[in-house]
Amino acid sequence: MIRKKSRRSPKHMKKNKQNKEGFMQGVLTLMFSQILIKILGLVYTLYLTNREGFGDKGNGICASGYQIYALLLTISSIGLPSAISKLVSERVAVGDNKGAYRIFKIAFATFAIVGLIGSLLLFFGAKVIANNWLQIPESEMTLVALSPAIFFVTVASVMRGYFNGRQKISIGAKSQSLEQVFKTLLTIIVVEIVAILSNVSTKWMAAGANLATTLATFLGFSYLFLYFKTERKEIATEIKNTVNYKYQSVSKIVKKILLVSIPITLTAIMSSINKNIDSFTVVRNLKNFMSEDMATSLYGILGGKVDTLTSLPLAINVAFATALVPAISAAKAKKDKKTITQKTSFSLLVSMLIGLPCTVGMFIYARTNTKFIIPKCK
Numbered sequence: 001m002i003r004k005k006s007r008r009s010p011k012h013m014k015k016n017k018q019n020k021e022g023f024m025q026g027v028l029t030l031m032f033s034q035i036l037i038k039i040l041g042l043v044y045t046l047y048l049t050n051r052e053g054f055g056d057k058g059n060g061i062c063a064s065g066y067q068i069y070a071l072l073l074t075i076s077s078i079g080l081p082s083a084i085s086k087l088v089s090e091r092v093a094v095g096d097n098k099g100a101y102r103i104f105k106i107a108f109a110t111f112a113i114v115g116l117i118g119s120l121l122l123f124f125g126a127k128v129i130a131n132n133w134l135q136i137p138e139s140e141m142t143l144v145a146l147s148p149a150i151f152f153v154t155v156a157s158v159m160r161g162y163f164n165g166r167q168k169i170s171i172g173a174k175s176q177s178l179e180q181v182f183k184t185l186l187t188i189i190v191v192e193i194v195a196i197l198s199n200v201s202t203k204w205m206a207a208g209a210n211l212a213t214t215l216a217t218f219l220g221f222s223y224l225f226l227y228f229k230t231e232r233k234e235i236a237t238e239i240k241n242t243v244n245y246k247y248q249s250v251s252k253i254v255k256k257i258l259l260v261s262i263p264i265t266l267t268a269i270m271s272s273i274n275k276n277i278d279s280f281t282v283v284r285n286l287k288n289f290m291s292e293d294m295a296t297s298l299y300g301i302l303g304g305k306v307d308t309l310t311s312l313p314l315a316i317n318v319a320f321a322t323a324l325v326p327a328i329s330a331a332k333a334k335k336d337k338k339t340i341t342q343k344t345s346f347s348l349l350v351s352m353l354i355g356l357p358c359t360v361g362m363f364i365y366a367r368t369n370t371k372f373i374i375p376k377c378k
Contacts, residue, residue: 023327023343026169030319033173037180044187048209051191053200057293059300060283061206064134065142067279069122069149069210071269076118077154078268079261080111081161081172082325086260087253088165089326091246093333097238098245104162106253108155115154123147135284136296141207149214156221159228164326171227172322179220186212317355320347 048054048062084107091100122129126143130136160172187209194201194208248256278299286295324347331339 026323056297056300060296065139069146077157079264080157083260084161085164086329089329090333093330095243098242115151118150138203142210145211149217152217159224183216
């Protein structure tokens, strides 16, 4: 026992050092990834807004369908990466790699089913949602086009959580960046193809734009899956060298995941519900005072332009929040209170130093920023 402990000690010291160095590396990687995602989001939003036959009406159709998709996605997967990252990092920190992998397998199987149910609900309920809830009949096909994405995003979230928990945060960041690159390119390509085939039909172009989202999520998941296959030998070695293995039943693991993910999910649901209230009420009420096309176009300005612009500064918070979960969970498992305090304080300080000026700038220069980034807004 003594010989085994002395042999593993240098490895643990080396691993601790790598984790400490990896925190800022993970934050910077995630920050770059999130900023790139937001910028590319502006790129294809500008393209769609200025595309003849799409414009604000197309943005309105896309945004209304996307908010329903986002709500179902929030329910099925939004808290998963953080929950799985927390549980996996706790087991890895004490050398229980077998337990960490078991958490991943159970989570993958469980939430693949949840994601599939979400996809089926959106696919078969698209007509009712579009006609009765949104009162935008043109959004039916955008919902159908988005429905498979719920499954792919859910299983991808489980995989990102597992990689984050193993202190490989850059893998999830790369997959998200790659997904957004594909989304931008595919949006332009698919919308142009649909425009030719449909004789510039706004309804079908909007569906094509959301189909590009589904294809991009599939490609993002494919990247994670292929990387996972290349890691299988390393994972097998980690499992073989497991110490402190603690068996947990399937129900207990699922319960732990839900206990962590549900509070996160509820917070995100509130934000998603706010946006869905807009999608249910804005067009419905504006139609009493103007034509349906104009009402949809005005909603497109809100959902397709303003929301995209205001979400840009959140990239900083997402980076720190994602990197902090596994770092703090691992430190807590080792009872390292100093690391927890240092990393939390540093993250809060940097987020405030960046976030507050962004808030003030967005408030004071709202009109200028909107005109500069989205010229069609007046």
